[in-house]
Amino acid sequence: MFEKLSQYLVPIAGKLNNNRYLAVLRDAFMLAFPLTIFGSIFVVLTNLPFLDKIMSEESLNTFRTLFGNASPATMGIMSVFVVFGIGYYLSKSYDVEAVFGGAIALVSFLLLTPFVLQPENGEAIQNVIPLDRLGAKGMFLGMITAFLSAEIYRKVVQKNITIKMPPGVPPAVAKSFAALIPALITLTVFLLINVFVTAVFDTNMHDVIYKAIQAPLVGLGSGIIPTLIAVFFIQILWFFGLHGQIIINSVMDPIWNTLQVENLNAYTNGDPVPHIISKPFMEIYTVGMGGTGMTLAVVFAILLFMKSRQMKQVAKLGLGPGIFNVNEPIIFGLPIVMNPLIIVPWILSPMIVTLVSYFAMSSGMVPPPTGVTVPWTVPVFINGMMATNSIAGGLLQLVNMAIVFVIWFPFLKVIDRVNVKKEQDEMNKAS
């Protein structure tokens, strides 16, 4: 029965993984990654809880102001990198000049962006771009625009509607001229879209997409039920030996990343963090506790309480990587894959733990992740503290690991007994 399900799931996983657009989206967010890490480091540094005890209020404020532009320059304008990334990687996937694809996508995005700041009361300020349009608020419009723009660009290029320079012209110049007509056509399309939307509907594409698509989708994704469903599917996919996160993230990352940027914007402004669910929540409170399924707790349970030689060998191998949240040794070595004996704790404990984390945060006991990016390979407890800027964030993880330990224990004992008996029988046969 499992074999049949596996045969059904593997091609779906393959299609999702290889889908051109999802792969490009993945690469575009990867482009933003080192930048957001940089910004996050400084948010963490300028918000360390003990700073007010070693600095005067005045010097702390100066410190924060001086180092406070790392985050707006990176996380605050993340849509810029995502838009450029999509334009670049999509063009690259079609084998057309990628850097022009990126630049054209960026300009297309800017053409749809109002260059005016409308404060609540008072006069509109011209010739400025409100920062949040380049960040969280512009994310979905940015993604849609970049894909559309790069598609138009590459179609024009592939139809050969370009100016061809005679040989002897330096390649950079020739490429620039070749990009001219595709750029003109693509950018005119977006200019006209903006004309239409502002003249006829007195609005702009940012607000349209935000209200129609981004806000509903992101609102949906920030709820506990869709999150539990995502966790469920991640576990099921791993049960069949498929990389659950790569597949589920390709769909959910745009939403989770947007939630993260919205959180960070609020946090750096000193406002309360709006969302519990975000990309850091998924990374720190699901994967970040010893790997998918929080298997570090399983490793400890085996090392401390189980007797089977084979299980102890697997656990010993899994301990080192597990501390850094890499757990393929456990997934393929225990094994977890296709092992009906552990399907219950494998699916149940992450879902229960996610529920516990959510309620710990919604009740105010633990602060939600602030939105800084913490690499998921940072060990448990440390990553929880860094993500939430609190000790409670780390303690929650320890509580969660205890819950995983307790749920797995009876199932591990059953497997242990089976294995021990097998090992004893083998020893008796040999002697």
Added chain:
Amino acid sequence: MKKILLACSSGMSTSLLVTKMEAHAASIGEEAKIWAVGQDQAKKEMADADVVLIGPQMSFLKGEFQKEAAKYGINVDVIDMMAYGLADGKKAYEQALKLMGDK
């Protein structure tokens, strides 16, 4: 010299297996170049390899990689799950040899 390419999601979990495989090859006196890359570089790096082994959690890549590998006349397969999980360098190396032998 045998050239064995391992492909994984980001090359992290496979690097342990690479070390174990190299150790095994050295212990039986064979020369082997074994390296691991993420799935994005695998297609390019295949040009340098005699055989490609895929991490089992990326098994859905097998068909796509096989098409690319056919251009170089080399075989592709998914690493035996237990060998991967237990970082069994010997088993994985022998699996690679068998795939190369059928050329």
